[in-house]
Amino acid sequence: MSSRRGRITDEEINELISKLQALLPESSRRRTASRSSASKLLKETCGYIKSLHQEVDDLSDRLSELMSTLDDASPQAEIIRSLLR
Amino acid sequence: MHASRKFKRAFMERLLQSLQVAGLTSKSMGLRERRDAVRLSSDVAMALARGSTAPWASALVTRHAAERRHEALMRRILSTAGYESSLRAAATASCRKEIRSRKIVRRSHGVCSSRRKRRSSLVAASGSNGATVARRMVKRRLQLLRKLVPGGEELHGFSLLSEALDYVMCLKTQVELMQRLCKGSIPAASSIRAEAAPNQNADI
Numbered sequence: 141m142s143s144r145r146g147r148i149t150d151e152e153i154n155e156l157i158s159k160l161q162a163l164l165p166e167s168s169r170r171r172t173a174s175r176s177s178a179s180k181l182l183k184e185t186c187g188y189i190k191s192l193h194q195e196v197d198d199l200s201d202r203l204s205e206l207m208s209t210l211d212d213a214s215p216q217a218e219i220i221r222s223l224l225r
Numbered sequence: 226m227h228a229s230r231k232f233k234r235a236f237m238e239r240l241l242q243s244l245q246v247a248g249l250t251s252k253s254m255g256l257r258e259r260r261d262a263v264r265l266s267s268d269v270a271m272a273l274a275r276g277s278t279a280p281w282a283s284a285l286v287t288r289h290a291a292e293r294r295h296e297a298l299m300r301r302i303l304s305t306a307g308y309e310s311s312l313r314a315a316a317t318a319s320c321r322k323e324i325r326s327r328k329i330v331r332r333s334h335g336v337c338s339s340r341r342k343r344r345s346s347l348v349a350a351s352g353s354n355g356a357t358v359a360r361r362m363v364k365r366r367l368q369l370l371r372k373l374v375p376g377g378e379e380l381h382g383f384s385l386l387s388e389a390l391d392y393v394m395c396l397k398t399q400v401e402l403m404q405r406l407c408k409g410s411i412p413a414a415s416s417i418r419a420e421a422a423p424n425q426n427a428d429i
Contacts, residue, residue, distance in 0.1 A: 148383050156386055163393050179359060182366035185389060189373045192396040199403040200267065204259040206407060207249040223241055223406075 157181060164188055228398040232274055237402055239270035239302075246301040262298055265289055269302050271399050281392045283314065284376025291315035322378070 164184050243266035249259055269289060272282040286303075289295050290311035300308050367385065371377035374389050 153383070156383070156390065160386065160390050160393075163390065163397070177359070179362040179366060182363060182370060185393070186366060186369045186373055189370075189389070189393060189396065192393070192400060193373075195400050196267065196396070196403065197264065199400065199407060200260050200264040202407045203244075203403060204249065204256075204263040207244065207263070208252075208254070208259060 160185060228394055232395070233398055233402065235274035236270055236398060239273050240267060240402060240406075243267075243270050243298075243302045247298055261295075265295055265298060266302065267399060267403060269299070271395055273303075275391075275395055279388070279391055280380065281375045281377070281388050284318075286311050287314040287318060288375060291319070325378075 160181060165188065244263070247262040247266055248254070249262060254262075268285055272285040275282040277283045290299050290303075290308060296308075299311070303311065370389055371380065371385060374380070374385070374392050377385060377388065380388055
């Protein structure tokens with residue numbers, strides 16, 4: 141939805157920016173808090189999304205390995221198996 | 226700000242369902258195929274749990290549906306109707322993208338030469354303006370954000386930022402839920418299900 145009724149208020153923009161800042165990891169928040177600029181915020185957001193994508197990739201690797209060993213008698217395998225039943 | 230319990234629950238349910246139908250325990254699956262199946266299951270579970278009111282969610286499902294090699298698994302996860310409508314959306318999206326890139330190429334032929342002339346005269350006159358540089362940076366980073374958020378290419382300004390906010394929140398949940406599964410912690414995973422009915426006893 142790229143069309144909005146009426147102009148977007150400054151308040152809405154500020155709220156959005158602070159919500160976004162609240163989501164970003166602690167370390168980057170400290171850095172940007174004092175000299176927050178649109179550019180910095182965007183850079184942090186892009187970087188964060190990329191790192192989250194990477195984490196999901198790694199977790200997919202681990203999870204798929206786990207699932208491939210479901211024939212094992214290991215307690216972990218039994219747990220996953222029970223969840224899937 | 227946290228993702229809602231309802232979202233987490235729906236996400237986990239769908240994730241487990243998808244992992245089940247993906248046939249991941251089969252020994253004949255290759256490493257890459259298995260990893261792709263898990264990633265797909267997770268992405269689609271997240272998008273479906275979020276619902277089509279979020280443009281990024283529909284775009285994510287469309288993106289996965291567009292890949293031929295995902296067809297079998299997608300058909301199992303979505304209903305046939307769901308899968309076919311995603312295919313249609315994928316076809317429309319790629320049409321639009323092609324039209325857009327053709328326009329850009331056409332436009333830039335004229336613009337590039339005139340922009341070069343304009344820029345060199347500007348620089349000669351005032352030196353590089355700090356505000357202009359900042360604006361260019363913001364523009365470039367918005368472009369990057371557009372590529373990172375599914376369906377972002379269609380969004381601008383405020384909508385892009387609010388979509389990104391929503392997307393980041395769901396991504397964090399995705400990481401959290403997959404971590405719980407990896408750790409194989411029953412209380413964590415099944416408690417998410419149990420939160421649906423707080424009056425029932427969570428069976429562990």
